[in-house]
Amino acid sequence: xxxxxxxxxxxxxxxxxxxxxxxxxxxxxxxxxxxxxxxxxxxxxxxxxxxxxxxxxxxxxxxxxxxxxxxxxxxxxxxxxxxx
Numbered sequence: 001x002x003x004x005x006x007x008x009x010x011x012x013x014x015x016x017x018x019x020x021x022x023x024x025x026x027x028x029x030x031x032x033x034x035x036x037x038x039x040x041x042x043x044x045x046x047x048x049x050x051x052x053x054x055x056x057x058x059x060x061x062x063x064x065x066x067x068x069x070x071x072x073x074x075x076x077x078x079x080x081x082x083x084x
Contacts, residue, residue, distance in 0.1 A: 025051060029060050037066045 008023075016023060032050035035041045041049070047057035058068045071079065 029057075030064070032057070033060055033064045033066055036061070036070070039070060043068065043070075 013019060013023060018026060029050040032046040036043060036046040043057065044054065047054045050057055050060065052060060061068045
């Protein structure tokens with residue numbers, strides 16, 4: 001595993017009312033949610049990146065208003081056609 005270091009303004013922790021550990025965890029979750037939403041990573045990989053289990057990650061998706069089901073209209077039509 002690799003470590004990533006970023007610099008943030010000193011007041012960001014007070015503004016967001018989070019200590020550095022909480023903010024780092026929230027940033028991992030936010031990045032994983034966005035990458036999942038963009039279709040760049042799977043739900044399982046996003047859960048791993050975020051440090052959450054699958055159920056917790058799905059709850060994070062709901063909190064960020066991102067659908068846990070990532071299907072295009074065409075994929076959904078194909079899936080429904082295969083179900084018949």
